[in-house]
Amino acid sequence: MKILIVSDTHRKDDNLKKVIEKTSPLDMLIHLGDAEGSETKIAGWIGEDCDLEMVLGNNDFFSNLDREKELKIGEYRVLLTHGHYYNVSLGVERLEQEARDRRLDIVMYGHTHRPFYEVRGGVTILNPGSLSYPRQDGRKPSFMIMELDDQGKAHFTLNFLEPQYN
Template structure:
C-alpha cells in the first residue's frame, strides 16, 4: 500500500501536481490542511481507486472539511490534524499527549511548513509515530526545499516512511 502525505500547499499546486504524477499509482492520498480551495480538484489529479483523506487547515476559511480525522491505515490507528489546535508551532508535545490519550499509533500534522518524523517511545506505552510532511509550496526549514512524505505498508503490515524533497 502506497500513501502520499502532503500539507500546506496553499493553492500553489504546481509542485503537488508534479509529485502526484511522479508517485502514482497511489492507494491513498492524505492532505493535512491548507489546500485553500484546491481540495475540490485534487481528486481529479490522483489515479482512480485512490482513497482521499483531507482535513481543514487554519487557512481553509470556507471549507466543509473535518477539523481532524481518526482513520485506519492498515493496522495503524491514525490521527490526521492540521496541528494548529495543538500549538504545534511551539512543539509537538501537546499533540503527542492527545494522540497517546486517545490510543493512536500515528499522529500526522502540518501547519509548521517544516518536515518532522519521530518515533516517540514512552516507558510502559506503545510507540507513537509522529510526522509532518512539511510544505510543497512554502517550506520553512533550513534550505527551504519543498517536501512530502511517502508511507508504504509492506506485505507484513509494517509501515515505512520516506521524507522526500523536490
C-alpha cells in the first residue's frame, strides 16, 4: 500500500499536481489541512482506486471537512489533524499525549509548514511540511510517502521537490 501525505497547499496546487503525477499510482492521499477550497479539484486529480482523506485546517474557512479523523491503515490506528488545536507550533507534546490517551499508533499533522518525523515511545508523529509555503531551512516544498510492506509494516520517507527555474 502506498500513501501520499501532504499538507498546507493553500490553493497553490501546481506542486501537488506534480507530486501526484510523480508518485502515482497511489492507494491513498492524505491531506492534513489548509487546502483552502481545492478539495474537489484534488479528488479529481487522483485515480478512482485512490482513497482521499482530508481534514480541516485553520485557513479552511468555508469547508465542511472534519476537524480531525481517526482511521485504520493496515494494522495501525492513525489520527489525522491539522494540529493547530494541539498548539503544534510550540511542540508535539500535547499531540503525543493525545495519541497515548486514544491508544493510537501514528499521528499526522500539518500547520507548521516544517517536516517532522519522530517515534516517541512507540507513537509515530509526523508532519509532511508544506508543498506551497515551506518554512524549514532551505525552504524546499516537501511531502511524505507511507508504504506498507508485505508484512504490513509501515515505512515513511520524506521527499522534497526541487525548485523549477524557467
